[in-house]
Amino acid sequence: MQESEVVILRIGHRPERDQRVTTHVGLTARALGAKGMYIAAADKGVVSSIEDVVSRWGGAFFCQDTVKWRSCLRDWKAAGGIVVHLTMYGLNLPDVIGDIKIHKKILVIVGAEKVPGEMYGLADYNVAVTSQPHSEISSLALFLDHYFSGQEFRNEFPGARIRIIPSGKGKQTEEL
Numbered sequence: 766m767q768e769s770e771v772v773i774l775r776i777g778h779r780p781e782r783d784q785r786v787t788t789h790v791g792l793t794a795r796a797l798g799a800k801g802m803y804i805a806a807a808d809k810g811v812v813s814s815i816e817d818v819v820s821r822w823g824g825a826f827f828c829q830d831t832v833k834w835r836s837c838l839r840d841w842k843a844a845g846g847i848v849v850h851l852t853m854y855g856l857n858l859p860d861v862i863g864d865i866k867i868h869k870k871i872l873v874i875v876g877a878e879k880v881p882g883e884m885y886g887l888a889d890y891n892v893a894v895t896s897q898p899h900s901e902i903s904s905l906a907l908f909l910d911h912y913f914s915g916q917e918f919r920n921e922f923p924g925a926r927i928r929i930i931p932s933g934k935g936k937q938t939e940e941l
């Protein structure tokens with residue numbers, strides 16, 4: 766069976782105020798099974814924070830900034846992928862996730878401030894994680910969990926230098 770390739774495209778990132786949220790978008794994506802994140806803005810600080818986590822905690826997650834979002838979408842589609850735009854104005858997640866699961870190569874768009882109107886037409890699916898306003902981090906987490914059907918909890922992160930030994934009480938880690 767073909768392995769899924771889910772990559773995030775973060776648009777509207779403002780380096781002076783979105784660094785923390787964009788970093789958390791990337792960490793959430795990595796932890797829940799995505800392969801990488803493109804940022805449609807220049808921000809080496811976010812890239813190096815994510816790369817630092819990858820070098821310690823393993824896996825092959827990539828983070829690339831200064832991406833032009835229109836050409837990113839065009840190249841993704843030309844390579845056979847589909848585009849899912851997370852927006853509260855879209856169709857509700859449980860109603861479309863069955864159709865989306867058929868696809869294995871998915872670019873997930875999350876915004877920061879107002880998303881350009883043309884995005885709604887360019888996306889193959891505009892998906893709402895409820896029709897209420899909340900956050901790109903929560904909407905991405907729920908989308909990935911539905912897409913991977915909970916299997917992302919079993920993912921391994923090869924090359925890690927540290928790992929957590931799950932514990933009911935306290936904190937246990939192991940240096941590898």
Ligand code: SAM
Binds near residue numbers: 853877878896901
């Ligand atoms: N006000 C902005 C707009 O109208 O586009 C949205 C700002 S919101 C804080 C930032 C991002 O969170 C959105 O671009 C979207 O990707 C995501 N988001 C927020 N609520 C959502 C929801 N209910 N469903 C899906 N995505 C959501």
